[in-house]
Amino acid sequence: MARNRKTATSVNSSTVSSALSSRYPSRASSPEPPRRPFRFFDLPSELRLRIYEELLWANRPVDLDPDNFRMILPRLALFLVSRRMHEEAYRVFFAQTIRLFPQTNRFYHTKKPLLQRLPIHYRNVINTMDLVFGPGWTKPPRCQNIKPDLGLLDCTNLRTLKIFVTIDPSEPVFNGFRGEGATEDTYKWFCVDLLRGILEQVPSLETIEIDANTSVKKHGPLLSALRRTVEAGKKRLIWGPRKQLDTDEEEPEIVALDGAMASMAISNEAPLAVTVQA
Incomplete structure (x- = not known):
């Protein structure tokens, strides 16, 4: 009699677990689809230029300054991505104010x-x-x-x-x-x-x-x-x-x-x- 009671309890538990699983899906990580590279040059040219401005423009005239190693040099890494990006990016960078002396x-x-x-x-x-x-x-x-x-x-x-x-x-x-x-x-x-x-x-x-x-x-x-x-x-x-x-x-x-x-x-x-x- 006790054995039948355990069996019934196990069946009931399985039923409840199945119901909960169907109502609340498992949070276990499912395999993610392979990531595809972002095609930056598929963006419209106006949007690309706006992105360049956000990345390259400083808040002051560009000048010879000891802080350039920290402020300017990291921005210029964008020039090294590809020849096409260099051609577009340097025109935006030098469109900002350049100090003569x-x-x-x-x-x-x-x-x-x-x-x-x-x-x-x-x-x-x-x-x-x-x-x-x-x-x-x-x-x-x-x-x-x-x-x-x-x-x-x-x-x-x-x-x-x-x-x-x-x-x-x-x-x-x-x-x-x-x-x-x-x-x-x-x-x-x-x-x-x-x-x-x-x-x-x-x-x-x-x-x-x-x-x-x-x-x-x-x-x-x-x-x-x-x-x-x-x-x-x-x-x-x-x-x-x-x-x-x-x-x-x-x-x-x-x-x-x-x-x-x-x-x-x-x-x-x-x-x-x-x-x-x-």
């Missing part, structure tokens, strides 16, 4: 700025460049020049130059700090000559954006000289975000002598007739 790091006095170190086919696709005036104003490093070997002549796709001015040594507050033989116009003309050289070597430039720290006057000597240089080169000038809403006083206009005399009702064409009554 290094700033405030151990590469500041380098003999070869980043542009000079790049192969020609990389220079050809650069379309935005960054230039900072101010650091080293007492003695600019020798690498800040526009010699032909810098590589500007190869920047045939360059369209925009962004200029940022940190200080204007032309202001009177810098009197006594300019160094031996330097005048208030020394650094101003250095910047103007540098900009003129860039405009001459890169005829493809269309837009020059000028911005500066809040302490630099929009119509001060340096920014005014840069503005006139851009206008003389017949390029489009736009002000950066810090200077767009600047309410600085207007630049004083140069008034010709004839205009000043005319405004005072004085003419230099005929002598004045003076009538004296006895």
Whole structure:
């Protein structure tokens, strides 16, 4: 009798287990189908370019910097995937802003700025460049020049130059700090000559954006000289975000002598007739 009871209990347990198994499938891992490689180049080109931007673009101008080993180099591993990916990726990478001369790091006095170190086919696709005036104003490093070997002549796709001015040594507050033989116009003309050289070597430039720290006057000597240089080169000038809403006083206009005399009702064409009554 006890044996029959055990048999019945076993049958009932099997029935319950089967019912539970059918209601709640087993969580045991089932064999996964073989994974197939993701066909990246089957994506639309617009989507591929967007992915490249997410992977390659930094949040600051690309420059010679000690942090590049950590920040930039891992991104460039994408160039090594295949020849086709390299052709697409390097054009996206060099579409971001490239700094012309290094700033405030151990590469500041380098003999070869980043542009000079790049192969020609990389220079050809650069379309935005960054230039900072101010650091080293007492003695600019020798690498800040526009010699032909810098590589500007190869920047045939360059369209925009962004200029940022940190200080204007032309202001009177810098009197006594300019160094031996330097005048208030020394650094101003250095910047103007540098900009003129860039405009001459890169005829493809269309837009020059000028911005500066809040302490630099929009119509001060340096920014005014840069503005006139851009206008003389017949390029489009736009002000950066810090200077767009600047309410600085207007630049004083140069008034010709004839205009000043005319405004005072004085003419230099005929002598004045003076009538004296006895």
